[in-house]
Amino acid sequence: MLAVLLTASGCATTSEEGGGETDTGGTGPITFATGRDTTAYLQPLLDRWNQAHPAEKVTLLELPEAADEQRAQMVANLQAQSNRYDVLGLDVVWTAEFAENGWIIPLERGLFPLDRFLPPVVETAIYKDKLWAVPYTSNAGLLYYRTDLVKKPPRTWAELREQSREIRKKHDIEGYAGQFLAYEGLTVNFSEAVQSAGGQILSRDGTEVTFDPAKGEIALDFLLQGLREGWIPKASLNYKEEESRLAFQEGELAFARNWPHAYGPAKAKLGDKLGVTRLPGPNGPGSSTLGGANLAISAFSKHQQTAQEFIRYFTSLENERRVLTEGSFPPVWTELYDDPDLIKRFPYLPVLKESILAAKPRPVSANYNQLSLVIASSVSKALSIPTPESADDVAVSMKSELEEIIRTQ
Structure with missing residues (x-):
């Protein structure tokens, strides 16, 4: 099928699975x-x-490191219907928004080995039963910890609290930190706490707010307790991924929530003192937010056939192996997580696979950015020191604001 595509420059293909003419x-x-x-x-x-491919060379256009800033630049380009971008590296939560606005094109499922990818990852590329992108990297939050300070990693929030307080008292090292600055990272951290408490933000199809303020209050109280008691340092209210990674690997923290990309630098710094496990929850292992990146084709690209062939190349098994071995990013091919040689080199792979399979995506909505802003802003208010708002009031208000966004979409 690909051969037909590649010899039919300028033609259009119709895919029942992809959902329409592409x-x-x-x-x-x-x-x-x-x-x-x-x-x-x-x-x-x-x-x-x-x-x-000397006649079809690809040029890398590096956008800012922060996801919020990446999205802003992409949206500005696409709203102007510019053909400057051909292949887009999208955060998995942008698929619905970009598809709904007609900024990317649907793809034919049969052209990509989706059945060999991790199932939850494939779901992030589908919107309204159409495939709009191809999974490129996956991601799930992990708990990094110091093996020289921790005999057995915590499985619950209570164990995390107890161990953090004890280590802080004995070793004068801060306890736990995640990404608590008011940006997308805070939305992720809060969503993980809500999921771990048995709740969710939206229904699976993104049409209904299913957020239970009681579950939200449990999630907020977990973070608030840590800040009030000091085992979550106040400095973490200004942490994004890099700040929390550096604080942990430089020996300032006993525990840190971060993505797998932090493993390589932390291992180089800490050696055998580095441990990785699943995020804790109220009563056992928690649920991570499903992260990662998908590759999509701009609706305004003039070279969509080349873009599609490039995506097939870039997400091949050989290159996905390099994504892990050379970039330290989680691949999307299931078999790579079971490769003995890779596990020797990346001991966290079995834990990461468990975390991805147990992870949940962030709210699926064309208005995801608005939802995220409301969540991050609301949680930030609750965590404000020294005069935080009531966790109960914040949770109730958050649900009302989320419902307003869903009603108007």
Whole structure:
């Protein structure tokens, strides 16, 4: 099927599975817009493509590291119907918004080995029963801990609290931190706490607010208790991913919630003192937020056929292995998590696989950005020191604001 596509430049294909007519015509140079590469693994992969496709070279356009800023630049470009971006590296939560606004094109499912990808990851690329992107990396939050300070990693919030307080008292090292600045990271951390408490923000199809303020209060109280008692440092209210990663690997924290990309630098710094486990919850292992990136094709690209072929290349098994070994990002191919050689090199893979399979996506909505802003702003108010708002009042108010957004979408 791909051969037919590649010899029919300028034609359109119709896919019942993909959901409608997809214009994959047009070959030539393309651009790949994605977040800044902090590991230097991307360019070698692009170079391999460029050597094999001299007439269809890809140029990397690095966007800011922060997801919020990446989205802002992409949206501005797409709203202007610019053809500057061909392939888009999308945070998994943007799929619905970009599809709903007609900024990306639907893809034919049969062209990609989706059955060999982790099932929850594939779901992030589907909106209204159509495939709008191809999973490229996955992600799930993990709990990093110091093995020289912790005999047995915590499985519950109570154990995390107890161990953090004890370590802080004995070793003068701060306890636990996540990403608590008022941005997307705070939405993620709060969503994980709500999920771990048995709640959720929206219904699966994103049409109804199913957020239970009582579950929200439990999640907020977990964080508030830590801040009030001091085992969550107040400095973490200004932490994003990098700040929390650095604080942990520099020995300032005993525990830190972060994504798998933090493993490599932490291992290099801490060696055998580094441990990784699943996030804790109220009564046992918690539920992570499902993260990662998908690759989509701009609706305004003039070279959509090349863009599609590039995505097939970039998400191949060989390159997905490199995504892990050279970039330290979680791949989407299931079999890579069971590879003995990879497990020797990346001991956290079994835990990460468990975390991804137990993870839940953030709210699926074309208005996700508004929902996230409400959640992050509301949680930030609750965590404000020294005069936080009531957790109960914040949770109730949050639900009302979320319902207003859903009603108007």
